[in-house]
Amino acid sequence: MQRTFEQDPKYAIRLLVDIAIRALSPAVNDPTTAVQALDQIEDLLLRLGQRCLEIGRYRDSDGKLQLVVPFPTWDDLLLLALDEICFCGATSVQVMRRMNALVANLSRAVSKERRTALEFWEARLKASIARSFGDSEETLVASTQDRQGLGAPRHDS
Numbered sequence: 001m002q003r004t005f006e007q008d009p010k011y012a013i014r015l016l017v018d019i020a021i022r023a024l025s026p027a028v029n030d031p032t033t034a035v036q037a038l039d040q041i042e043d044l045l046l047r048l049g050q051r052c053l054e055i056g057r058y059r060d061s062d063g064k065l066q067l068v069v070p071f072p073t074w075d076d077l078l079l080l081a082l083d084e085i086c087f088c089g090a091t092s093v094q095v096m097r098r099m100n101a102l103v104a105n106l107s108r109a110v111s112k113e114r115r116t117a118l119e120f121w122e123a124r125l126k127a128s129i130a131r132s133f134g135d136s137e138e139t140l141v142a143s144t145q146d147r148q149g150l151g152a153p154r155h156d157s
Helices: 009-023 031-049 074-088 093-109 112-132 136-143
Strands: 057-059 065-068
Touching: 009 031, 009 074, 031 074, 031 093, 074 093, 074 112, 093 112, 093 136, 112 136
Parallel strands: none
Antiparallel strands: 057 065
């Protein structure tokens, strides 16, 4: 059986994460491609963050649990989407800025119950930036929220 995006949201995220971490490899060193992958990851997480993910428990007419189909939780999806990119992109100002914007945007968009996981990722990004950048000015620059990751102002028409 072939995996599809409709049947397995983790599959789409996994493919995008693979693109991002390949782009961040020393052989390629293309943080702009990683940021573009993060754009698509954010779009998927925004969509999934608005859905009920607590599915997969099937009961009979009496309410007795008959079948459990494993389905990823919100925390599982965030771990898959952010963990490797955070690790591989920890020394890239562009990637860290984009990840900060992604976490902040998701925090504004999802329910209060899902924000706890995002608070964890906000702290994780701060810790990663603190380890990766030598002085307070570099740390401040890398900690900024920037959807493009470039530090240039964006003017919407």
